[in-house]
Amino acid sequence: MAEIGKNIDFAADLLLKGKLVAIPTETVYGLAANALNEKAVLSIFEAKQRPFFDPLIIHLADIDSVCEYAELKDERLKKLAKTFWPGPLTLLLPKKDIIPNIVTSGLERVAVRIPNHPLTLELLKKINIPLAAPSANPFGYVSPTKPAHVEDQLGNKIDYIIDGGSCNIGLESTIIGIEGDAVCVYRLGGLAIEDIESIIGKVELRINSSSDPKAPGQLKSHYAPSKPLFIGDINDLILRHSTKKIAVICFGEENFSNEGLIVFNLSRKKNLAEAAINLFKFLREADECLAEVVLCHQLPDIGLGRAINDRLKRAAAR
Ligand code: TXA
Ligand code: MG
Numbered sequence: 001m002a003e004i005g006k007n008i009d010f011a012a013d014l015l016l017k018g019k020l021v022a023i024p025t026e027t028v029y030g031l032a033a034n035a036l037n038e039k040a041v042l043s044i045f046e047a048k049q050r051p052f053f054d055p056l057i058i059h060l061a062d063i064d065s066v067c068e069y070a071e072l073k074d075e076r077l078k079k080l081a082k083t084f085w086p087g088p089l090t091l092l093l094p095k096k097d098i099i100p101n102i103v104t105s106g107l108e109r110v111a112v113r114i115p116n117h118p119l120t121l122e123l124l125k126k127i128n129i130p131l132a133a134p135s136a137n138p139f140g141y142v143s144p145t146k147p148a149h150v151e152d153q154l155g156n157k158i159d160y161i162i163d164g165g166s167c168n169i170g171l172e173s174t175i176i177g178i179e180g181d182a183v184c185v186y187r188l189g190g191l192a193i194e195d196i197e198s199i200i201g202k203v204e205l206r207i208n209s210s211s212d213p214k215a216p217g218q219l220k221s222h223y224a225p226s227k228p229l230f231i232g233d234i235n236d237l238i239l240r241h242s243t244k245k246i247a248v249i250c251f252g253e254e255n256f257s258n259e260g261l262i263v264f265n266l267s268r269k270k271n272l273a274e275a276a277i278n279l280f281k282f283l284r285e286a287d288e289c290l291a292e293v294v295l296c297h298q299l300p301d302i303g304l305g306r307a308i309n310d311r312l313k314r315a316a317a318r
Pocket of ligand 2: 134143
């Protein structure tokens, strides 16, 4: 199994040798390799069993480094970068030739982000190369938010896991880019649309829900536990599935009278940030418990609630 620790020099050395290292970020854990080394990048796809049409995000330590690998010219994107980096924002920027095509699946733009985690920032400063890193889970499964999640699923395929504790946002980054003259959001995530619009005004949602493998990005079914999962009004769902052993993922003060329910409460206080932190952990635990089905409350469609609902819908899609 992979070693877990906080040795940044050791991690840097492995990455420079073309090996895979799991890195903590504020959103979810990433499975990192040297983005400039095609063979190393290839091994990310192999370890995750990820199709090559699904491009990777590169991670860098500061805006000057971003400009070495991509064109950050649009004033609105620059403003977002200055306001929200390091943080849960990924920008799609025209790529420079130095980024191998395997990273972008042959697309003209590269996805870039400066993550907000002290250990990973230290690592990025030390190695001074971009790290390509998708979430550190097998393709299509729930993203990891603590080292044990990575160890459980990919421990035998990677060399080292940096222990950065539990992720303090718990949802992947929000992905933004320019199309024509519009600023578009391609993935809802840990940075709320309201926060983005408070800086640059209205943005367009281009949230893909495709099962077409030619379309990169957002597959219809993703973040999915292996058990059947349904979302909606929780009490209706419980009635409908009353003959089965049920796990419930709920939100707010809920007191169920049904016997034998396995209950995971995202946030009793109805705090969306707390719900985001708990979401992927509970999806995993619900998948591992004795229940046959997982029933989930739909959250309010505001702030981080939108991204949480997006993840739940994809987890429910078959
Ligand atoms: O928070 C995050 O973004 C985490 C941490 C590790 O940084 N990373 C992450 O990576 O969620 P991943 O690979 O699981 O999701 C990246 C998404 C994919 O849906 C991918 O298709 C899309 O970003 N993407 C990456 N590069 C792209 C590009 N050049 N054009 C369009 N979509 C792109
Ligand atoms: Mg992912």
